[in-house]
Amino acid sequence: MTTKNPEYDFAWCPGCGDFGVRRAIEWAVERRMDTLGEVIENTVVVAGIGCSGNMVHLLEGPQPFGIHGIHGRTLPMAFGIKGSRPDLNVLIAAGDGDFLSIGGEHIAPQAQRNLNVTAVIMDNGVYGLTKGQSSPTTALEVITPTTPYGKMEGALNPLDLYLTLGATYVASGISSKPRDLANLIYDAMNHSGFSMVHVQSPCTTYNDTFEALKGNPRKGIQPLAWNVPDDHDTSDKAAAVELVRSYGVPVGLLYQDPDSVALDERYAQIMSKQRTRTAQDLVDSFAFAVQ
Amino acid sequence: MQQDKDFIVRFAGEGGQGMVTAADSLAQSAAQVGYFIQTYSTFPSQIVGGPTWAQIRISNKPVLSSGDQLDALIAFNREAYDTHADAVRDGGVIIYNSEEFELEDDGRSFGMRFDELGKSTGNPRAANMVVLGAIAHLVSWPQQYLNDFVVRRFTRGRPNDEEIIKANIEALGLGRDGAATTSFDLGELPSIEKPDWDQVLVNGNQAIALGAMAAGVDTFVGYPISPATTILVFMEQNLTGEDKFVYQASSEIESINAIAGAGFAGKKAMTSTAGPGLSLMSEGVGMAWMMEIPLVIVDVQRGGPATGLPTKTEQSDFQIALHPAHGDASLPVIAPGTVEECFTAGAVSLNWAERYQGPVILLSEHMLSERSQNIPTPDVAGVVDERRQVYRGDNGYLRYESSTLSPMPVPGGPGSYVANASEHDPMGDTTHRPDRHIHMTERRFSKLALLNDGTYEEELANEPIVIMPWGGSKGPAREAYDELLAQGIQYGWYYTMYLHPLPDALLASLKQKELVIVPELNYLGQFASYLRSLGVRAEAITQYSGLPFGVRDLIVRIPELAASMKQGVVKS
Numbered sequence: 001m002t003t004k005n006p007e008y009d010f011a012w013c014p015g016c017g018d019f020g021v022r023r024a025i026e027w028a029v030e031r032r033m034d035t036l037g038e039v040i041e042n043t044v045v046v047a048g049i050g051c052s053g054n055m056v057h058l059l060e061g062p063q064p065f066g067i068h069g070i071h072g073r074t075l076p077m078a079f080g081i082k083g084s085r086p087d088l089n090v091l092i093a094a095g096d097g098d099f100l101s102i103g104g105e106h107i108a109p110q111a112q113r114n115l116n117v118t119a120v121i122m123d124n125g126v127y128g129l130t131k132g133q134s135s136p137t138t139a140l141e142v143i144t145p146t147t148p149y150g151k152m153e154g155a156l157n158p159l160d161l162y163l164t165l166g167a168t169y170v171a172s173g174i175s176s177k178p179r180d181l182a183n184l185i186y187d188a189m190n191h192s193g194f195s196m197v198h199v200q201s202p203c204t205t206y207n208d209t210f211e212a213l214k215g216n217p218r219k220g221i222q223p224l225a226w227n228v229p230d231d232h233d234t235s236d237k238a239a240a241v242e243l244v245r246s247y248g249v250p251v252g253l254l255y256q257d258p259d260s261v262a263l264d265e266r267y268a269q270i271m272s273k274q275r276t277r278t279a280q281d282l283v284d285s286f287a288f289a290v291q
Numbered sequence: 292m293q294q295d296k297d298f299i300v301r302f303a304g305e306g307g308q309g310m311v312t313a314a315d316s317l318a319q320s321a322a323q324v325g326y327f328i329q330t331y332s333t334f335p336s337q338i339v340g341g342p343t344w345a346q347i348r349i350s351n352k353p354v355l356s357s358g359d360q361l362d363a364l365i366a367f368n369r370e371a372y373d374t375h376a377d378a379v380r381d382g383g384v385i386i387y388n389s390e391e392f393e394l395e396d397d398g399r400s401f402g403m404r405f406d407e408l409g410k411s412t413g414n415p416r417a418a419n420m421v422v423l424g425a426i427a428h429l430v431s432w433p434q435q436y437l438n439d440f441v442v443r444r445f446t447r448g449r450p451n452d453e454e455i456i457k458a459n460i461e462a463l464g465l466g467r468d469g470a471a472t473t474s475f476d477l478g479e480l481p482s483i484e485k486p487d488w489d490q491v492l493v494n495g496n497q498a499i500a501l502g503a504m505a506a507g508v509d510t511f512v513g514y515p516i517s518p519a520t521t522i523l524v525f526m527e528q529n530l531t532g533e534d535k536f537v538y539q540a541s542s543e544i545e546s547i548n549a550i551a552g553a554g555f556a557g558k559k560a561m562t563s564t565a566g567p568g569l570s571l572m573s574e575g576v577g578m579a580w581m582m583e584i585p586l587v588i589v590d591v592q593r594g595g596p597a598t599g600l601p602t603k604t605e606q607s608d609f610q611i612a613l614h615p616a617h618g619d620a621s622l623p624v625i626a627p628g629t630v631e632e633c634f635t636a637g638a639v640s641l642n643w644a645e646r647y648q649g650p651v652i653l654l655s656e657h658m659l660s661e662r663s664q665n666i667p668t669p670d671v672a673g674v675v676d677e678r679r680q681v682y683r684g685d686n687g688y689l690r691y692e693s694s695t696l697s698p699m700p701v702p703g704g705p706g707s708y709v710a711n712a713s714e715h716d717p718m719g720d721t722t723h724r725p726d727r728h729i730h731m732t733e734r735r736f737s738k739l740a741l742l743n744d745g746t747y748e749e750e751l752a753n754e755p756i757v758i759m760p761w762g763g764s765k766g767p768a769r770e771a772y773d774e775l776l777a778q779g780i781q782y783g784w785y786y787t788m789y790l791h792p793l794p795d796a797l798l799a800s801l802k803q804k805e806l807v808i809v810p811e812l813n814y815l816g817q818f819a820s821y822l823r824s825l826g827v828r829a830e831a832i833t834q835y836s837g838l839p840f841g842v843r844d845l846i847v848r849i850p851e852l853a854a855s856m857k858q859g860v861v862k863s
Contacts (some may be wrong), residue, residue: 005716005718005720007720007722007724007727008716008720008722009722009723010721010765012321019449028688038708039703041686041702041704041706041707042702042703043703044556044702046552047581054721056709057709057720057721063686063707064707065700065702065707065708066707066708066709066710066719067552067555067582067709067710067711068709068710068711068712068713068719069548069551069578069712070548070574070575070578070712072546073548073575076540076544076545076547076549076552077545077548077549077551077552077555078552079512079538079545079548079549079551079552080458080512080548080549080550080551080552080553080554080555080556080560081555081556081702082535082552083512083538083549083553084509084510084534084552084553084556084558085556085557085558085702087552087701087703088556088702095574096340100807105541105542105544106541106545108541109540109541109545123363132717142346160495187301187302195586215690221719234797261775271531271532271535274531276532277529277531277532277585278504279504279505279671279674280671282501282504282529282666283491283501283505283669283671286491286492286501287489287490287491287495287668288319288322288323288490288491288492288665289323290322290323290324290325290485290486290490
């Protein structure tokens with residue numbers, strides 16, 4: 001769980017965007033502990049498969065509980081943890097391949113349930129750990145080992161997807177600004193409901209988008225990333241959709257449903273009205289008297 | 292022979308004509324006066340219609356199987372008559388719906404106008420009661436039994452209760468009078484002694500759910516699938532109370548990962564499914580084995596492969612239950628063979644999962660899920676709610692250091708670690724070292740030895756040839772075994788619902804046998820094959836029709852197999 005473990009031989013490439021995301025997560029969790037007085041063992045980080053999935057082993061300092069599960073199933077595991085233990089703080093760390101491709105089927109149900117967890121998605125637009133294949137967010141016509149003649153399908157717009165599926169908190173971050181990202185993750189954990197923090201986290205080996213995101217005036221490259229305008233109304237979903245469909249990568253909080261009621265709140269409210277049935281009550285309900 | 296002690300009647304027709312209601316009504320009225328009853332129904336996978344039948348067996352002794360020699364067949368249409376007439380024993384009676392078709396007088400059938408008679412009472416749904424009245428006449432069943440049943444069943448606090456009760460009792464009378472105009476008679480039902488124990492009337496799925504409740508299940512997540520759906524529905528309705536969580540998932544993949552999450556988070560967690568769902572869960576089950584997370588999967592088997600026969604019975608998931616995942620993993624499997632055992636299995640499976648910190652498969656089957664039976668009231672107070680060893684020390688704990696089971700940290704408490712689906716070192720971090728993979732593989736398998744408290748049945752243990760059925764084939768096999776004994780043909784009898792790990796003493800005994808005959812409902816002879824892999828000389832008697840074994844078939848096939856194997860032994 002720490003870089004001090006001599007046996008753990010995995011390492012991110014130098015300059016990997018995930019380093020910034022790691023710092024941001026550590027800051028956000030530390031701040032949460034400070035402000036809420038919560039022990040770190042109350043947090044569970046659920047990671048998927050891929051470079052990003054190793055996040056859970058690389059967090060430094062006091063350790064939360066961790067899961068490094070199977071490919072694409074962070075949300076179902078988080079659902080079971082949060083459903084059965086609403087007292088825990090559940091944080092998902094996954095990549096674009098894990099979350100949007102193999103795990104894509106799980107976003108809609110959790111968004112509709114408004115599962116009270118925070119998902120931090122590290123998007124590098126490529127399958128890095130398996131050495132550079134195309135992912136759902138790889139752009140049209142890009143050549144990769146599995147798209148030797150150019151990718152034949154367009155890139156998914158994850159922010160648009162989250163808004164459409166009903167996530168009640170949607171933010172966009174960038175790994176090179178970890179302080180801002182930490183604030184978004186902290187706020188997301190405080191949001192009561194399904195909160196998505198989608199992060200541009202470039203792969204320096206297979207898909208280095210740092211320059212494209214930041215821009216380079218000397219080369220005449222316009223930045224893809226731009227800050228959400230100050231006057232954007234974050235409670236206006238239609239305005240958020242308009243932003244994410246406009247151009248490039250808007251960075252900042254896009255949408256937060258002010259009326260969000262999380263699944264655990266709704267569940268507790270409804271079930272508190274139900275009678276508790278013991279096993280004995282239930283067995284007795286099948287009893288019949290012999291006449 | 293059979294008719295001396297029990298009465299078997301089958302109601303067959305088109306789904307929606309009330310076969311199941313008729314069988315249930317007869318079952319309840321019989322159980323209420325003290326008989327042992329068992330019902331079984333089968334139907335096609337569609338909402339309404341299709342060929343459906345329901346059967347009830349009434350006895351003055353505990354009922355072992357649904358029975359395959361009918362005393363009476365109630366045919367609601369021609370197709371039902373054509374399909375089921377052969378199952379009626381010599382001297383049995385067929386009552387058919389003469390509004391649907393007519394038969395020549397064959398000396399064993401008579402027609403009645405069920406619907407017309409039913410409707411004449413003013414209750415359009417009283418046709419079933421006409422049928423029950425007719426049956427009551429055939430077995431000289433006191434009218435009062437059925438009248439009392441109708442009063443209890445339809446006293447529901449509704450304004451028209453009285454009207455419906457009156458119409459139904461009238462319909463019973465019309466049926467009885469109609470049958471009385473014929474000369475058919477099935478003799479009297481055997482007399483009964485009132486049982487001196489309390490009873491419940493439940494089916495296999497209900498019994499599993501009750502057992503799980505008794506053992507303190509905390510979290511249940513499932514996805515609808517025949518024939519397991521009723522367990523999910525039961526849990527949705529009844530798993531209430533503080534710290535409980537129940538939810539319908541969006542797929543079986545979500546179910547397994549969700550209960551793995553709950554198990555990781557310290558809860559007793561369970562899901563239910565059938566073969567197709569178990570296939571989808573494969574990777575998640577392997578993960579739970581790897582991470583050492585307690586959870587239970589109930590697989591109510593149906594016909595396979597693929598979508599297979601959703602509403603028919605089969606025992607063809609044994610191999611996938613034992614090895615549901617890729618890689619080196621071998622799961623504990625508990626397969627109940629009776630409704631009573633379903634209750635025990637529901638409880639023990641959860642306790643086993645907690646004890647060895649890993650996934651357990653409860654392997655039930657369609658024939659148990661659809662079987663209602665009156666059984667002695669399960670002893671809820673006697674069920675142990677066994678919980679995992681929880682780690683309570685300081686932080687810095689090495690969860691996976693020991694070479695066998697070790698206390699499990701629970702989120703919120705001390706000892707944070709990573710539950711890792713990749714091979715891992717003592718703190719849960721990913722490793723590729725050969726020594727670690729050896730250590731962890733052996734650790735995972737070593738924990739199975741903690742599940743050595745399985746019980747088994749053993750009779751005539753000195754016989755060199757023995758019968759050892761598993762799961763729901765226990766009932767028909769036992770009936771065949773008793774029948775053969777009565778004929779002077781003697782074998783040993785072995786049975787356990789703890790299929791993996793098998794009780795040590797049982798396995799030792801089986802290895803001494805010349806031949807272990809395993810009746811099982813699959814083509815491959817899956818359990819027999821497993822026994823052979825353990826060094827037991829086992830041979831299967833297979834059937835793969837989607838139906839339970841018939842006792843009369845087993846009575847022929849068991850001695851046949853025994854004889855052919857004996858020849859083989861002599862030849863070699």
